[in-house]
Structures are given as C-alpha cells and as structure tokens.
Amino acid sequence: MMTTVLENKTMVEAGSPGLAGIIAGDTSICCVDQGKLLYRGYPIEELSEKCVFGEVAYLLLWGALPNKTQLEEFRTMIDGFHGLRPEVIDTLRKIPNDVPMMSVLRTGISMASHFDAVGGQSVEDLRKRGVWLLAVAADIVAARYRLMNGKEPVEPKRGLSHAAQILYGCHGVDPDETAVRILDLTLTLYAEHDFNASTFTNRVICSTLSDMTSSVVGAIGSLKGPLHGGANEEALALIMRFKDASEAATWVQGALARKEKVMGFGHRVYKNGDHRARILEKEMRDLAAKKGREDLVAIYDAIKDPIVNKEKPIYPNVDYPCGLTYYLMDLPPDLYTPLFACSRISGWAAHYIEQNQDNRIYRPLSRYVGEGLRSVPGISDR
C-alpha cells in the first residue's frame, strides 16, 4: 500500500526532481546564463584569453584579479604548500593499481589534511586552505600517476604554474609550452560553474559548519560520477569507439532514433550551447591539425553535427571537446576527471568561504511516498 501519511499540506506537493529550476542560494562568485559565463563579473572568453589559471584561482578566492605583487605572493604560497608528506605517499603506495584515480584523490586529500592543512576559520585562513588544497591535489594526482606506472614520485619544482607543475609532476621532465598553455586553458574553463552537483555538495557539507577538507572530499566524490566530472573521459571513449567518421555517423543516427543520451552533449542550464565548449573546441581543432589527427576531428564532427543540427538541437558541453583535447595532448584518460578536480577546487573553496560567511544549514524536505502507519510484528510473525 503506497500512501502519504504526512499531515502538513505544504509538504505533500511534489518537488522538482534534481532541484531543476530551484534556486538553492545566492552567489557572487559566478554567473551562468544563456548569454554569458562570468567569474566575479569577468566573461570567461576574456579570462581564458588574458589570464593564466593562477590569476583565475586568485580571483575566485580573493574576489579580485591579482596585480603583479599579489600574483607573485600567490605563487610563493602555492610553492610552499607543494610536496607530499611521506605518510601520504605511503598511503598512496598501498592503494591497488586498478582503483580509479578519483577515489585515490578522495583518500589522498583526506589523509593529507591530517598533517599539513592550514588551520583556522578566518577568511584569510580559508583562502590559504584553498591554495593548500590546489597544491596537494596536484601532488597526489602526479604521485599516483607515477606510482601506478612503476615510477617514484618526483619532488615538485618551485616556480612553475599550476598546469606546468601537474605535467612536471606526472612526467618528471619540463613540459612543452603548448601542453602547458592548453592545460592551463582547460583549468580556467573548469574552475567554476555556480551550483553544479559537486559545488552544491561542497556547500551542503559546509552548511553544517564542517571543515573545508570534508567539503572538498565530498565534492570529489560527487565530481567522480559519470553524469558530472566523469563525462570528459566518457566523451573521449565514445569518439574512440569508431574507426572513422562514417561509422560514427551511422551510430549517431541510431542513437538519435533510440532517443539515447549522448555523452558530452546537453546541459541542465545551457540550452543554446556551453560557452566553454566553443572556446575549447577551437583549441582542439588547432591541436589536431598540428598533430595530424584530423581523422579524430572528423569523428568528433560526425557525432556532433547531427545532434546540433536536429530540429531540437542539443549542444556539446565543455566535456565533449575536453576529452579529445586531453587525448591529443597524450594525457591518459584516467587523469581527465582528476585534472578537472585540480582546477575546480578553486571554485569549491570560494563557495565554501561564501557559504561559511552567510550560512544556513541545508535541510530540505522530502515527500513521503512509502508505506502507511503499521505496527511492528513479533519476529516469529514475519
């Protein structure tokens, strides 16, 4: 028997599944709408052209773009936070090789916070903790990448940008400029996106007055899901399924006829396309041309064109070009979502600070649709 036994009438009205269209709070960090994507008022197109990720992370955490001195201080701060404690490396060493990197990152950050995390809850402490989390996430991803490939972690190199540090940490050699520039761009594009599922997770955890590490560890678990951060890896896997554009075109016609969701397409908020996808797609095409991999771009377009040209078009989101971009950079797919995390931590930390400054605990209602009131039978009567 399915009955609703609630007495309060306001509670029995249906909610919006997934809170679609429901405003869950105010933010001054990011504005996402059909016409624009702004970080603290600055359009993503300008930020991705004129700034490096360090400036963007500073903007999100401090609320203003850094001048030269402030950017230098930020770099000195993150340099000071790089380098994993031996206890953390020992823990990483024990994790079997087949464990997904996002799960390793979840454990690694949780473990690292027992040692070096910045204490205190002042706004300045929290900003520093955000920078600490950026450093430690990059170090864990790089150390794990080397360990799973049978290599020892390398000592971080001082004075590198966040993108360069990640690549140096993985490969142990100075990365090439193009790779750094493109990875840096993707970090800027992934840094922040208002109340997406992982940021919302982070704010809900923060709202109990829990600590920033707990909030970020929860957000990592959320980002791991294939409907969220896992999508860039899935989008590449789709492209790689086909030997050529014609095979992809045949498949996509079938998928559309079966009304299947195609990975990397569509977005809860964007109905006319994702600003970030447009920026990254251009880079991806240039890179493919440089690498002589127009065959992959042909598959990319063979999947995309029928979806964006149908009567009710669905546009690629940032994950669609990102997967292929990272592939063309020779980055292994297991790194894609962790790289997303190494950027989004800046947004999560900024949202933690904002939630913490004007907090009310997230405690929504549910609509009860279960069994009506019944009495507990004795165990022998069950």
Next chain:
Amino acid sequence: MMTTVLENKTMVEAGSPGLAGIIAGDTSICCVDQGKLLYRGYPIEELSEKCVFGEVAYLLLWGALPNKTQLEEFRTMIDGFHGLRPEVIDTLRKIPNDVPMMSVLRTGISMASHFDAVGGQSVEDLRKRGVWLLAVAADIVAARYRLMNGKEPVEPKRGLSHAAQILYGCHGVDPDETAVRILDLTLTLYAEHDFNASTFTNRVICSTLSDMTSSVVGAIGSLKGPLHGGANEEALALIMRFKDASEAATWVQGALARKEKVMGFGHRVYKNGDHRARILEKEMRDLAAKKGREDLVAIYDAIKDPIVNKEKPIYPNVDYPCGLTYYLMDLPPDLYTPLFACSRISGWAAHYIEQNQDNRIYRPLSRYVGEGLRSVPGISDR
C-alpha cells in the same frame, strides 16, 4: 556595484535559504512529521521497543523487517565483513592523535573501500555494500579508539550485535548488557531521518552516478559539522560547563535574553518536539538514577525547563539527551558523532539505493548577486 545580470526572470527570484520548506525528492524510507517518525511505515516508538538495531538496519536496506532466518543471514553477512585490512590499520596508525575521530573515519572508510568493498551496482550488491560499510565503520572507530589510547586493535568477535561489537572493539572485553541495550537503542534512534544534511549530501553525490563509498564519505564530512552530528558532543559540553543546576539556570536565563541558540534544542522540521528525544530522555533518567548522577540530570533540567516553558517553546532534539546518556555510559565525547555515523550509514545506504533507482542529477540554480559584467584589465592596470 552589486547588480544582477541574469536574463532569465525565473532565476532572479530569491530561493529559500538552506532549502527550508523545499521538497528535494520523494522517499519511501522515512516519514518525519510533527505527529510521528516512521521508518518504512513503522513508528520509532515501536521499533525502539521491539527491535534491535540489526533488524532496523535490515528494514532500511531491504524494505521489510527480517524474520529469524533473514536476521541470522544478516548477522553472518556483517560478521564476514568485520576485520580491517592491515593497509587500513597502517593508515590509521599514521594519523596524529589530535585529529578528530570523524576526520579519521572519513579517511579510513575511503581507504578501506580500495580493498574489500563489495562490487557491482545491483540492488542486492548495494545492500551488501551498506552492510560492509556498517562493519568497516565500527571497526575503524574501535581501532582508532584503541590506537589513540596506546593499545593495539582487537580482532572483531563473531556473533555480536552491532552495538556489542563496537563496545567490544573499543574496550577489548565483553560489554555489559545495559550498555549494549542503551547503545543499541541510540543506534536505532539515529539510523534514519529523511533529508537531513548528511543524507541529502549522500543523495546529491549519488545523483552523479558516483559510488556508494564516495556518497557515504561525503555524508560523514557533513555529519561532522556541529550544526548536525556534532551536536550531541556539544550538548554534553554545555551540561558539563556548570557545577550545579543553579549555575545552569542563571546561564540559560542570560542565553535566552541574548536570544542565543542553545545546542541540542530546536529542529528544522519538528516544532512540537523530537520523538526520539522523548524516548531517549526516559532511558537517560533511569541510567542516571542507577549511576547516582542525579546532579547531572538536575543541570540537564535546569537548562531545558526554561526553554520548553517559554512563550514560544523550543524543544530538545535527540542530541540533547544523547550526549548525557553516552557520558553516563562512560563513553568519551570524541566517540559520540562517530557512533551516530555507525548507525546512520544504514539510512545513507538505503537512500543511496533509492536515489540510484530513480535518479536525476541534483543541479539547482543559484541567484547571482555579484559584480555586473566587466572587462579584464591588463595585469599592470590592477
């Protein structure tokens, strides 16, 4: 300049802070309202009188109360899951003694899942994983408790109830019956409470199609906060601040005059009192009488009476009597919130299964209240 630059009118309406009064989904697991608290239709008063926690956990996970055979199978299953891998114990050993137990539990469960966690995503797999999480959480709490007191973890003893296993794991000796009975009761009371902040965290993480461990690790971070699971420890700390009832009475008058929130009082949903607090308070009074600690009950009442008897009464929630109950059982305060977690995992796992079966990703909107559109200045112009 604070302006709203959103174009979509539906997005600029204010949301409800903390999603108060907003329905965030359907559930058939739990019904919380002014008149009753039901787990799958059964009132908490009957469950706490007629069932042990194992039956309640089974009810939440399987949707029906177990018969004798099913309860036996459940016990065999959880027994099989007890016992930590050496890699997990090694990790616990490395964590400094001053790290809060909830943070240790967050790391420990995340680490343990790399080894023994049940695989698969069928409903039966997910139920088993819920039972695995109950076992491993109890083992981590007990092992950590012993390690921080300079003792080696003990091997779990087969055939014990969840409450008895936790106490045995902490103390290494067979626990007394009264302690087991009262701890078991608190586990039943804490097992489930619809869309509280930690369960909601768990459902948001699940909604990206992430795994159950990620969801539970996020929920632990959420439960850690003093506005949520941390409240039972804080409620005890309040009681222990006063040397006698008269000192407490003076303080509470001042707190009420200053309109301060008093820890352990009030609840987002319950306006006429928390069903669980009434059940537990009775046990707490009996236990205090048995232990000759009526002085503590006098302080408890001196704080409570003016708050529940004022013009707009605020009632104790379950955390208010729970803190003192655990204290009277000689349990150290650092264990209180972890014990809550060792119970609530059953509810989290049930909600994970429910969310996973009828999923839509949680992706609410935010209202943008930040800077209007502006152009990025060159670094030397900042």
